[in-house]
Amino acid sequence: MVDLCxxxxxxxxxxxxxxxxxxxxxxxxxxxxxxSLWDKYYPSLSEDYSREYTCDTYIIRVLTVRKVEQHLEEMGKSLRSFGLGHLSEPQDSVRQRTRDITDTLNAPIPEDCMLCRTSLNSDQQHVFDVIMEHVTANKPGAFFVDGPGGTGKTYLYNALYA
Structure with missing residues (x-):
């Protein structure tokens, strides 16, 4: 049944x-x-990566495994839960953090977030400029944005995200 599906x-x-x-x-x-399901369907699961990275079978495998693992994690499981832990690379905490950052950076930015930047109010624009100044200059900093509900904090966050 599963195989037919x-x-x-x-x-x-x-x-x-x-x-x-x-x-x-x-x-x-x-x-x-x-x-055996993995072995049988791996060529189809990795077809897009195989076209993009024609000569690098290691990258193709890593990307395919990572995406399947990502879907499983969204549902509270992992490849290890199904006896497929051998497919994943051993992960130390630094590599896991790097993977989390990469996944976040590769997430699509919604169109409405892209448009936020052009319509910030003066207070939002000031905070945006200060934070972006630190980012572009690679200066460390921690920022706390406070305000009552409905003042546009999330709107500002979306502009920064974009």
């Missing part, structure tokens, strides 16, 4: 959707042999 999906789904489906299958279908 994945076999049909590879004919119509893009690799990103297949990786998400693979994670969903692991969690909700509890296949008897997840490793």
């Amino acid at each position: 994945l076999s049909e999906a590879i004919t119509v789904q893009m690799p990103a959707a297949l990786r998400h489906l693979f994670a969903t299958v692991l969690i909700f279908c509890q296949p008897k042999d997840p490793a």
Whole structure:
């Protein structure tokens, strides 16, 4: 049943959707042999990365595993939960932090956040400029933005995020 589901999906789904489906299958279908499913469907799960990184099989594998792991983590599981921990690289705390930062930086920025910068009020603009001055000059700093509800703190955060 699981094999049929994945076999049909590879004919119509893009690799990103297949990786998400693979994670969903692991969690909700509890296949008897997840490793053989991985081996069988890995070429389809990694097809987009294979085109982008034609000669680097290591990068292709790391990116594919990372994306499946990311989907599993969103659902409170990991590859280890399914006996697939060997696919992941050993992670120390520094590497995990780096991965978290990379994942955050690669997250898509919503269009409405991109537009926030152009319509900040004067107080928001001042805070934005001070913080960005530190960022662009690579100066350390900690900032605390305080104000009552509805004064635009989240709007400012969205502008900074973008």
